[in-house]
Amino acid sequence: MALLAVDRDRIAAAARRVMARCDELARVSATSGAIERVYLSPEHARVNRLAAEWMREVGMATRQDAAGNQLGRIDPSTSSGTDGGDAPALLLGSHLDTVPDAGRFDGIVGVLIALEVARLLRAPGDGPARAGLPFALEVIAFSDEEGTRFGKALLGSSAVAGTWDDEWWTLTDADGTSLREAFLEFGLDPARVGEAARRPAELVGYLEAHIEQGPQLDRRGESLAVVSSIASARRFQLTVEGEARHAGGTPYDMRRDALLGASEAALAVESICRAEHHIIGTVGQLEAFPGAVNVVPGEARLSLDLRGEFDGERDRVWLSIERELDAIMGRRGLRWRAQEVHSAPAVFCAPLLQDVVREGILSTLPGGAGDPAVLFSPAGHDGMAIGAITDVGMLFLRNPDGISHHPDEAVSAGDVARGIQALAEAVLQLAADR
Ligand code: HGY
Ligand code: MN
Numbered sequence: 321m322a323l324l325a326v327d328r329d330r331i332a333a334a335a336r337r338v339m340a341r342c343d344e345l346a347r348v349s350a351t352s353g354a355i356e357r358v359y360l361s362p363e364h365a366r367v368n369r370l371a372a373e374w375m376r377e378v379g380m381a382t383r384q385d386a387a388g389n390q391l392g393r394i395d396p397s398t399s400s401g402t403d404g405g406d407a408p409a410l411l412l413g414s415h416l417d418t419v420p421d422a423g424r425f426d427g428i429v430g431v432l433i434a435l436e437v438a439r440l441l442r443a444p445g446d447g448p449a450r451a452g453l454p455f456a457l458e459v460i461a462f463s464d465e466e467g468t469r470f471g472k473a474l475l476g477s478s479a480v481a482g483t484w485d486d487e488w489w490t491l492t493d494a495d496g497t498s499l500r501e502a503f504l505e506f507g508l509d510p511a512r513v514g515e516a517a518r519r520p521a522e523l524v525g526y527l528e529a530h531i532e533q534g535p536q537l538d539r540r541g542e543s544l545a546v547v548s549s550i551a552s553a554r555r556f557q558l559t560v561e562g563e564a565r566h567a568g569g570t571p572y573d574m575r576r577d578a579l580l581g582a583s584e585a586a587l588a589v590e591s592i593c594r595a596e597h598h599i600i601g602t603v604g605q606l607e608a609f610p611g612a613v614n615v616v617p618g619e620a621r622l623s624l625d626l627r628g629e630f631d632g633e634r635d636r637v638w639l640s641i642e643r644e645l646d647a648i649m650g651r652r653g654l655r656w657r658a659q660e661v662h663s664a665p666a667v668f669c670a671p672l673l674q675d676v677v678r679e680g681i682l683s684t685l686p687g688g689a690g691d692p693a694v695l696f697s698p699a700g701h702d703g704m705a706i707g708a709i710t711d712v713g714m715l716f717l718r719n720p721d722g723i724s725h726h727p728d729e730a731v732s733a734g735d736v737a738r739g740i741q742a743l744a745e746a747v748l749q750l751a752a753d754r
């Protein structure tokens with residue numbers, strides 16, 4: 321039975337506000353004519369200020385944590401009269417950082433939907449917001465889910481999960497700036513990153529609304545889905561070494577062309593992964609050195625993004641890829657090596673949170689009846705890190721054509737409205753369950 325008193329006009333207005341703010345945030349970019357917002361950049365600082373302003377507008381107490389995540393909090397209105405300031409919190413949110421040439425909704429729409437749910441569920445009245453819930457409500461805008469700048473993803477949520485690794489401080493961006501230097505330039509103290517960590521006892525759980533970034537809901541003609549689990553991920557930087565030589569004077573039987581070895585490797589990744597279920601490998605970056613038109617490439621560097629529904633399957637496929645690359649490079653007289661730059665385990669969404677998300681979706685269906693889709697997420701999310709300290713649940717919104725990490729990424733205002741209603745209902749169902 322649905323618990324939210326649905327005011328359709330209010331939810332429609334909230335959805336319009338979300339869409340308008342997605343456009344406003346899209347204008348905060350490092351590159352004109354495209355969306356790019358990376359960790360610890362001036363753009364990151366600007367969207368945190370905007371998010372904090374919108375959180376305060378809802379009456380939330382706001383703070384930026386020691387890893388650059390932006391948070392807002394509504395305490396519960398407790399009958400015992402305590403200030404509720406130490407009440408455990410349900411975290412709602414997503415991320416505000418982007419990939420290069422991004423769409424306007426990946427991450428962003430989840431943060432804004434969370435804000436609208438907080439607005440809907442705060443108790444009426446002025447002054448610091450209170451919520452008639454048995455737990456506090458926190459909205460979190462994670463600062464680095466994509467890993468665009470330093471290659472290691474989930475930096476912001478890893479800090480919150482208390483799984484920060486000091487080895488990351490020496491990671492560098494394309495300009496050679498280290499993560500440590502970027503922290504200091506942003507105004508953060510690397511020595512205090514541990515203060516961002518939350519203890520499991522402080523949290524009730526984490527719920528994230530996100531566009532599907534795939535075509536399933538669009539193909540089904542449905543708006544929303546429950547997420548069953550989030551794919552495990554491993555990312556590698558591969559280096560292939562051959563020998564630079566003259567492009568004209570060097571006969572083929574004398575060549576050790578690193579780019580051709582890397583190209584065969586990329587094709588091998590595709591054919592090995594195509595033969596599997598729920599294992600996805602992608603080479604997104606490929607560079608040849610010295611990179612001159614008239615020089616046989618002596619070195620090539622390529623990325624590998626490898627994901628799977630289960631860690632063990634993913635790791636088995638990585639061994640197959642390693643064996644195939646050994647064979648390819650052996651045939652071509654090349655050497656190769658791999659540096660792992662990111663690894664995150666698969667996270668299974670907590671049954672209780674899957675249930676309340678399902679109740680939320682049902683509340684948006686005619687007569688509250690239906691059979692909401694339950695989808696595995698091959699896309700990564702901050703829940704992969706947060707799963708280390710609390711239960712994770714996710715709600716997917718239809719993403720027409722499934723195109724994402726691309727300017728054509730889309731979501732409809734109608735589906736955003738249904739997402740706001742479903743997430744608000746899920747929170748009330750969770751509260752009722754407690
Ligand atoms: O890569 C991913 O799956 C996510 O969008 N960061
Ligand atoms: Mn993304």
Ligand code: MN
Nearest residue numbers: 426427465701
């Ligand atoms: Mn995302």
